[in-house]
Amino acid sequence: MSERAHPIRYQAGVPVYRYSADPAVPPLSVMRFTAEMRPAHGVPHIHDFPVLMYIDAGAADNDPPAESGDVYVVAPGAVIDATSLRLESAVGVLFDPAALGDDARTPWPVWRSHPLLFPFLHGISSGLLRLRVPPERQPLWEYTIAAIEAELAARRPGYRQAAAAHLTLLLVDVARLAVDVVGDLRRSNExxxxxxxxxxxxxxxxxxxxxxxxxxxxxxxxxxxxxxxxxxxxxxxxxxxxxxxxxxxxxxxxxxxxxxxxxxxxxxxxxxxxxxxxxxxxxxxxxxxxxxxxxxxxxx
Incomplete structure (x- = not known):
């Protein structure tokens, strides 16, 4: 993850990762996890940026078990412990909110002005909001993630805008899947x-x-x-x-x-x-x- 994110500080001994601010690094990226990556990413850590974790094959060891088509909305600022997840069956979509354009250029707390980022405020203690992508929507998720990868790999003119457009489709789906959670948060006193x-x-x-x-x-x-x-x-x-x-x-x-x-x-x-x-x-x-x-x- 070093080119995309790096620890910038520690909070109560837990490393806090920031998305890379290097102008050469696109504002969003895709990581396909492998079994070899588990020791590095299965320890408690904090993201200073939003992450979607999609389970595209296999299952997880937690109860109830995750299934193909589950997506985890990873909350920035929360301590994440992914030891229960089989990372080799997951693909992560990491992004700087600036990837969504001027409306999200401002720092993370101003996410309230961008409805597609609101589900990341879910406040679940584990930092992981688990949503189920319906079977008929799973091919769209797999295709869209692959399309983001292709744009980032080829880097043809306009690739940042094209990748951001695909990301927006995923976030729209997340917002619809999380409608009950979002409604509860909108009614909370913040x-x-x-x-x-x-x-x-x-x-x-x-x-x-x-x-x-x-x-x-x-x-x-x-x-x-x-x-x-x-x-x-x-x-x-x-x-x-x-x-x-x-x-x-x-x-x-x-x-x-x-x-x-x-x-x-x-x-x-x-x-x-x-x-x-x-x-x-x-x-x-x-x-x-x-x-x-x-x-x-x-x-x-």
Missing amino acids: TVLAEAFEVIEERFGEPISLRDIARSVGLTPAYLTTLVRRRTGRTVQDWLIERRMAEARRLLTDSDLSIAEIARRAGIADPGYFTRLFRREHGMTPRGWRERLDPARSFG
Whole structure:
């Protein structure tokens, strides 16, 4: 999984994986698991990105046993222990929400604005929501996953958009299969958490602090920190940085603005600090990121 995701930190000793931010890595990928991969992926871990795990053959050892056609909706931020699953019978679809386009470009908590991502909020303690794909739909799942693989392998012009279109079909099916779960979640009280991330979304380009965000939603900084950490596994500051880095990546990719101007628009006044922070988060400088996209664009 190293080219697609890598551990960025540990939470209570459990590794937390982030989807690769390398511009050379497509924002979605497919992994066909084998028996040899089980020791590496059958230990507790946390994804910082959404995953669909489709069982396309065989079964699992858990009770009740999984069957061909089962799909697991893997919740970001939850501790996943896949020791009970026969990974050799599974295929994983991993993706950065940015694969769905501008509506999902913002950090993960703003998923509430994208209905196709809402099932990943299921909140089941194991982190795995198990759904049954009806037999008549299973050929579509197998074909669509294979089509994503083919697009990613060939990398012909427009392959990212084509792969994202196939992913959207899978997510639409998941949303329909999970309609009862989604309905329960929509009725649950997550208003304050949603409001906090709306403040981040509206004001990340300003010199905003945790205290400012907490004041905007009528909570103390300590209580908001506890609430966000409990629900997402990360702090408010972590998410503020992530939103700023998402904006920085967008501007580095889609504009010819200078690094200093990109830092300012991302809410960071000091270009030097911005460069250090970007390097810490992505393993390369902003200029290095831009050059990975296009070696000729080494200015800024």
